[in-house]
Each structure stands twice: as structure tokens, then as C-alpha cells.
Amino acid sequence: MQLTLNVNGQNHSVTVSDGSMPLLWVLRDLIGLTGTKYGCGIEVCGACTVIIDGQREHSCVFDVTSAVGKKIITIEGLSANRSHPVQQAWIAHQVPQCGYCQPGMIMACAAAMMAGHHGPEILPEVQHICVCGTYQRIRDAVSNL
Amino acid sequence: MTPQSPQAPAQKMEIGRRGFLATAAGGLSLGFFMPPANRVMQAASPIYEQLNAYVRVGTDGSIALAFGGAEMGQGAMSGLAQILAEELMVDWSQISVQQALVDPVVSYITGGSSAVSNGYAPLRLAGATVRELLIAAAMVLQRDSKRANYSAASAVVTYTNPTTHAIATWTYGSLAVLAASQPVPANIPLTDPSKFRLIGQPVQRVDIPSKTDGSAIYGIDVRIPGMVFASVVHCPTIGGTLASTPVKPPGAIAVVPCTASDSRGVVAAGSVNAVAVVATDTWTARNLVKGLSLKWNLPPSSANIDSAQILALAQQLVTTGTPIVAEPNNPTPPAAVIEAQVASAMAGAKKTVDATYTLPYLAHSTMEVMNCSVNITFTNGTASSCEVWAPSQAAAWVAGTASAITGVNPNLVTVHTTFLGGGLGRKIEQDYISQAVQVAMAVKKPVKLTWFREEDIAHDQYRPFALVHATGGLDASGNIVAWFYRNVSPSILLQRGWINPGDLDSSGPDGAVGLGYALGTHVVEWVPLPAGIPVGFWRSVGNSINAFVVESMIDELALAAGIDPFTFRYNALTDPRARAVLTAADALSSWRHSLPKGHAWGVAISQSFGTWVCEVMDVSQLAKGSLQVNRVACVVDCGMAINPDSVQAQMQGGIAHGLNAALWGQMTFTAGKANQSNFSNYRVMRIGEMPQITVQLVTSSGTPSGIGEPAVPPCAPALANAYAKLTGTRVRSLPFFPGAVMGGL
Ligand code: FES
Numbered sequence A: 001m002q003l004t005l006n007v008n009g010q011n012h013s014v015t016v017s018d019g020s021m022p023l024l025w026v027l028r029d030l031i032g033l034t035g036t037k038y039g040c041g042i043e044v045c046g047a048c049t050v051i052i053d054g055q056r057e058h059s060c061v062f063d064v065t066s067a068v069g070k071k072i073i074t075i076e077g078l079s080a081n082r083s084h085p086v087q088q089a090w091i092a093h094q095v096p097q098c099g100y101c102q103p104g105m106i107m108a109c110a111a112a113m114m115a116g117h118h119g120p121e122i123l124p125e126v127q128h129i130c131v132c133g134t135y136q137r138i139r140d141a142v143s144n145l
Numbered sequence B: 001m002t003p004q005s006p007q008a009p010a011q012k013m014e015i016g017r018r019g020f021l022a023t024a025a026g027g028l029s030l031g032f033f034m035p036p037a038n039r040v041m042q043a044a045s046p047i048y049e050q051l052n053a054y055v056r057v058g059t060d061g062s063i064a065l066a067f068g069g070a071e072m073g074q075g076a077m078s079g080l081a082q083i084l085a086e087e088l089m090v091d092w093s094q095i096s097v098q099q100a101l102v103d104p105v106v107s108y109i110t111g112g113s114s115a116v117s118n119g120y121a122p123l124r125l126a127g128a129t130v131r132e133l134l135i136a137a138a139m140v141l142q143r144d145s146k147r148a149n150y151s152a153a154s155a156v157v158t159y160t161n162p163t164t165h166a167i168a169t170w171t172y173g174s175l176a177v178l179a180a181s182q183p184v185p186a187n188i189p190l191t192d193p194s195k196f197r198l199i200g201q202p203v204q205r206v207d208i209p210s211k212t213d214g215s216a217i218y219g220i221d222v223r224i225p226g227m228v229f230a231s232v233v234h235c236p237t238i239g240g241t242l243a244s245t246p247v248k249p250p251g252a253i254a255v256v257p258c259t260a261s262d263s264r265g266v267v268a269a270g271s272v273n274a275v276a277v278v279a280t281d282t283w284t285a286r287n288l289v290k291g292l293s294l295k296w297n298l299p300p301s302s303a304n305i306d307s308a309q310i311l312a313l314a315q316q317l318v319t320t321g322t323p324i325v326a327e328p329n330n331p332t333p334p335a336a337v338i339e340a341q342v343a344s345a346m347a348g349a350k351k352t353v354d355a356t357y358t359l360p361y362l363a364h365s366t367m368e369v370m371n372c373s374v375n376i377t378f379t380n381g382t383a384s385s386c387e388v389w390a391p392s393q394a395a396a397w398v399a400g401t402a403s404a405i406t407g408v409n410p411n412l413v414t415v416h417t418t419f420l421g422g423g424l425g426r427k428i429e430q431d432y433i434s435q436a437v438q439v440a441m442a443v444k445k446p447v448k449l450t451w452f453r454e455e456d457i458a459h460d461q462y463r464p465f466a467l468v469h470a471t472g473g474l475d476a477s478g479n480i481v482a483w484f485y486r487n488v489s490p491s492i493l494l495q496r497g498w499i500n501p502g503d504l505d506s507s508g509p510d511g512a513v514g515l516g517y518a519l520g521t522h523v524v525e526w527v528p529l530p531a532g533i534p535v536g537f538w539r540s541v542g543n544s545i546n547a548f549v550v551e552s553m554i555d556e557l558a559l560a561a562g563i564d565p566f567t568f569r570y571n572a573l574t575d576p577r578a579r580a581v582l583t584a585a586d587a588l589s590s591w592r593h594s595l596p597k598g599h600a601w602g603v604a605i606s607q608s609f610g611t612w613v614c615e616v617m618d619v620s621q622l623a624k625g626s627l628q629v630n631r632v633a634c635v636v637d638c639g640m641a642i643n644p645d646s647v648q649a650q651m652q653g654g655i656a657h658g659l660n661a662a663l664w665g666q667m668t669f670t671a672g673k674a675n676q677s678n679f680s681n682y683r684v685m686r687i688g689e690m691p692q693i694t695v696q697l698v699t700s701s702g703t704p705s706g707i708g709e710p711a712v713p714p715c716a717p718a719l720a721n722a723y724a725k726l727t728g729t730r731v732r733s734l735p736f737f738p739g740a741v742m743g744g745l
């Protein structure tokens, strides 16, 4: 079936074999936006986090058909030139190690800020898995957002 | 860093055995050799003493380091550039790092915490050589060959006329072509370490910006025009092989049975142990491959892959097995002789502690699952060249893997190393690379093969299980006078044929030998445990096992002697670096003298990869079945720190990793099958469980040692020592909380 998705302010027309295909794989394999990551596929790790109509969502379990007509933001569309305060804090605190989990972390923090949370209030929103163990730096980076 | 990496230079000019070669394609390019990983991996590499890194100075003024190693979060890419920029006399903002294409004649393995320590001397020499070549070019233009009249800074060579003090300057870019034709000077002066501008500074890592906006390309992100997507399932029973090829389901592009690349335990090289389905996207491929009804032949040996059976076998072998003596080793006495000496010293001891410890198999569970992309060019139906993109710690082996399957000459295999979403030792393996190449051969299209998490955890090459029997004897004043240590564990090296049966696998007793302690009459032995489960290198390898036992035993002995654990260690340690680290940790953890009620502390110290790390933990118990690590004081001596901020990050990350393993990490097997499959039943910590870690660096020498792994080994014993103090219960079997599960977000 043919669908139109609005991702980072742009419309993308995609053909999927099944409407229950998770948004994650549509973004990555069909649209080519690979910044959103696969980690577990079962909503445990958070690597696949995107923002849909202002809400943090786990794209690995988000049916693509449910995303039609909504505004999807991925890590690529968070800002131009890494200017979003979360991205700047991440660079200032040298948060990423391997970096693989970080798009999900950053999107969850950005969503929390959109919802009006600041500083340590953001932390409950980023219960994601980071195998590299960058948690202490995330705490530091979030503290003055 | 994109998959489209720069081409290796075309012209080559040999300057010496380990030496440099300079070429003049678009400027100056100087190749040199950086030793890969450790001795074991070097020996297993087909060709290893070749050029594998390049410095490039472009006519456009660009200055770049290209290296063939893996950036997996340890900051190697950045640390290496820092060393080069130092000697090259350029600013941190002036240098960039590119991922070098891996030339098939070039070998680079990233492991053993070696990237920066092995690269230190060659990079300094390379940077200084390029600097001197650029100055030599300026001498030609200035017609004054007196070196003292020239200086270099911020990518500019400056000439100062000694009489008139008139100045002439040239940018590196303007000198690059001429510099490439200058003879390499005989004596290259290196910068006096007291004048270092960059080495030792917490500069910002070069790879971090791209890791905040989705532009960093990991293996799983590679896109090739016209590519198709594959997903794979393995026989759920380890060692099983496909009985018959399934029919292609509707919607699939192809079904490809895949053979195992290497023999590992009951998995035989060449046996069909997996099936891939190719489709238009990864998710469709996944659904189709999961939906196949597959029949497998199971060898009888698979039934022995059972945690209870393996434990029972280890318990038997610890007394009946044939031990191989690892220490003393100069010379190595017959086991019976040294055992008798230890037994007699033990008999004379005032007090003894005798204990048996067990540690489980562990999965790597790197954040980025196994994946690989391949594009093969066919000429008249025959593979004529091959390109591979992989998150690999062993790009050098990838060319060989692809060549063997495609028949393409290794010189025509191009390997692109992408960023790695974690390596942890898992990504030196070739299984996933081989599968992707097999699929690309079968479908004759560019393909990306991705393992789903369930395959990643259930078909790993695991950190070995181990059972250790240890006995320590004390004299009346609390000195260790006798030490018996016998480790029973599967052999990583034997399983891959790198050693012969009966040989010592050094990874077995790693972390139990060469200790900084005076142990009196002692013996350290290893008994190979024949077990069919594939095993491999896991962050800090044998150290992750033996440091737990050694440092728990030391604590048990301190308790038996009635001596404070810090004092006991200080008295028993003979290594001056260890003593300095312990002393610093004593001061850094002064909070331990005023802990709130319900808290307790524990300490452990160990050396691995040339680096000493001491960790002191403050723990408390919220409820039965849980444990909170509140803070950790961590002191590290890694010789010298290239980037202290990267050292701190690796200590923080290593402690998190070590705690994950100690608290919850455990692979169990029943009748040939792994019981864990995803983070839901292979638990790791979330942010609220991360302790507050304070890191202090102690500098002891002028050369850097490893930082990626050494924080892991002391973690589990520091935790166990604190737990023993908190609860009175000594945990001798890891993990603390077996069977832990993790809820959804
Ligand atoms: S991949 Fe979606 S939560 Fe892990």
C-alpha cells in the first residue's frame, strides 16, 4: 500500500507491503533516514525514539499507518547545525561513547523539553539502555537544560 | 566519516621495514605501521607488519589521519589524532580523521585496549617525520638548510633570518607536494613531553558531533544504491544444521542457507547453521525468515550444552582434570611438584581460606547488532570484485573472509570500516560478515544483512563460564604465605585452533598471574573445560573472571586476618604503581569513614593491559533481590593519559559494564539452546541505577597503556566485597541476581 509520511517537515511517499510495518523500518530502509536506531524491537531500549506530534514514541513498535497525517521528527530533523540545546549539551559534556543509543536519548530529552520539563525532571523520560554506560554524563548534560 | 572513504594512495615508495612511504597524490601522504591488538591477534593475522595508517597533508591545506582501526566509543580515533597533531605542530581544529580503507595487504585488529598504546610511538614518529619533510621543503625554497632557522606551528613553517630577523612563512598545504619528494631525514627530533600542547589535554573528541545529529554512519546505516535487505535465523539449538532448504515464501527475493565461517565448539565451519531471507526491507525479511518452517539435524553433542551439566563437569574437573601450570613460569615446574610445595606451605599456615567461585557465560549485547553490507561485481557471471562495509574490529580478516567465499583476489576486496555501535570483542568475529557475503553471492545484488537482537544474544561467542578453586594461607601476622589457584574454563584459543591441546591458553589465567601481590609459595593452574558453546573475547577477557576471584579472595583473607582491606592490600602489594593507586583510592574514598546507616563499602584493585585500576564502592540494599551502588571512587594509572576526559569516560563506562555483568549478566543453556534472547531477559542498568563515579588519574610513566577494558575487572569484586560487609553474605557465584528481567519503557 502507498502512504505519505511527513518527516522533518517533508512529505515522503512510501510503498509498504503491510500497514503494521513499524515506522522504524520505514524510516531506515524505505526513506533512508538511518539516524533512528534499532536496538531491541520490543520497546525496552529506546534507541528507536522519535517525536510524533510532539510526543516521544518508540518507532520499533509504532505502526506506520498510525503515523500518517502526523508530524514526525527524527534526529536528522531536530535542528540544523546541531543547534538544539540537547545536542549542544551533549557535545559540551562529551556524552557519546559508541554513540549508537544517543539519537534515542537526545530525542527523548528533546520531547521532554517540548513537554515543559527542565533539568533533572527530564531524567524519568530517558530510561533508555546505553550499553556503553554514558549515564553519568547524561545526568550532567541534562542538569542545566 | 562516510562509507565513501578516500582511496589509498596510488604511488608507493618504500622507506623501511616498518617504515614510511610518502606519495604525492594531491599533496603529501605518508603511510606507516601501527601494531594491531595483542600478540595473539598479531600471530593469527595473515600479514601484519604493513602500512595501515596514513597522514595526509593536502595542497588545499587539509591535514588528516586515516587509520584502519575501529572507533567503537573508546575515543581511539581522537586520541590517535591528538598524538599526531602534537608532533605535526598543528592545532586541534586543523586535523581531521578519516577511516582508512583497509587494503587487503594491511591488517588491523582493534582489541586488547591497544589502539592508543600501540599507536603512540609510531604516530609521534610519523607526525614528526611529516613535519620535518615540510620543513625540508621550506629549506629548498628558502635555500637555507640550517634547521635551527625554521620552526613550525599551526600548520605553518616559519623561517627567521638569523641576521636580519626577517621572516618568511609557508602554509603546510603550499609545501605538501615539494615535501613529498624530500628524503626522509635521518634523525627526527621528537617533542619534549614537557612541551606537549595537546597530549594530556581534554580536547573534544572528533567523532562526537556526528553522534548527536544522526549523521554518524554505523554498519547498520550503510546504504548502497539498489540494495536489498536480509535477515537471518540460526538453528536455535547450537550445533544444529539445516536438514533441507525451505521453499521461498511469497514476498521474499531469496532464501539463502548460510554456512558457519569458523569452527567454534559444536558449530563446525562449513556446516549450514543459519538461513537468511532477502526482501525489500529488513522488517519484511525478518517476518519471512521467522515464518519459515525449518527442519534441523541436531548432533547428539548439542544436548550436552546445558548449564547444569557444564557446572557438574567443571566441579568434577577441578579435582580430576589435568592442570596446566600458568605460574610459576620461569621455569614452569611439573604440576605435582609445585602443588606439593604449595600444600606444605599451606599446612604451615596459621589460617587458611578455601573457596570455590563460579562465573557465567556472558553475551556481548553490543548496542548495534551484528550486521554487514556487501556489493559484489560480477563479470560474465563470476565475482570479479567485492566491497564490504562492516562494523568490524578486524577489518583485515574481513578481506580474507570475503575472498574465500567469492573467489575474488584479496587485492580486489575493498573493506570499509564504519563506526561501531559497540564492539566489546564481539566484532572481531567473522560469522556475520561471512553470511552477508554468502547472501550477496546468492542474490547478485548489493545487500545488507542484519541480525535481530534475539539472534545476537542467542548466537554470540560468549565470555567463557569459569569455576575457580582457590586457597590462601596466612601466617600469624597476616602475610600471605601460600596460594593455590585452579581455574577451570573453556578455552577461547583452543576453540579457534590458535593453540594445541595441552597448551596453556593465556586468556584462561589472565588476571590471575603476574599479580602485584606477594603470595608466598604459590601455583596458578588452568584446566581446559571441554564445552561446546562458542566462546570469544569479551571486554577484558580472562581478567573479567580472575580479578573477581583474586580480589574476593584477598578480601576473605583480610577478614580472616582481622586486618582492614586497604591495609591488608597495601601490605601484600609489592608493585609500587599498585601501592600508589591504592593510596590515592584510600584518600579519594574518604567518604567511606562516614557512611550512612545501611551502607557499606568494598574495595578491589587490579591490573590489566598495563593499567592499574582501584575501585571503592558504596552500596546499600533497598530491598531483597536488589542492590544500589551509590558511588564509586576510581583511581587509574594508565601510564600517561592522552586525553584525560576519554580516560574518565572509559572508567565510567567500564564500571557500568562491569556492574551490569556482576549484578545480572548470565547466559544459561538448556538442551542446546540459549535461554536469553533480548534485553528483557538479559538485563542491563538504566540511568537511575548508575552510581556517581569520581575518577582520579595517577601518572606513572611516559607511555600510555590501555583504557578501554581495565575498569571492568575490579568492578565485580569491589561489589562483592561491599556486599559481604553489608549483609555478611559472601557472593562467590555471579551474577548477584540470576534470572533478572527488565520491563519495557
Ligand atoms: S528498538 Fe525500539 S525500544 Fe528498542
Ligand code: FES
Binding pocket: A096, A097, A098, A099, A100, A101, A102, A129, A130, A131, A132, A133, A134, B073, B367, B421, B422
Ligand atoms: S553510547 Fe554506546 S550504547 Fe550508548
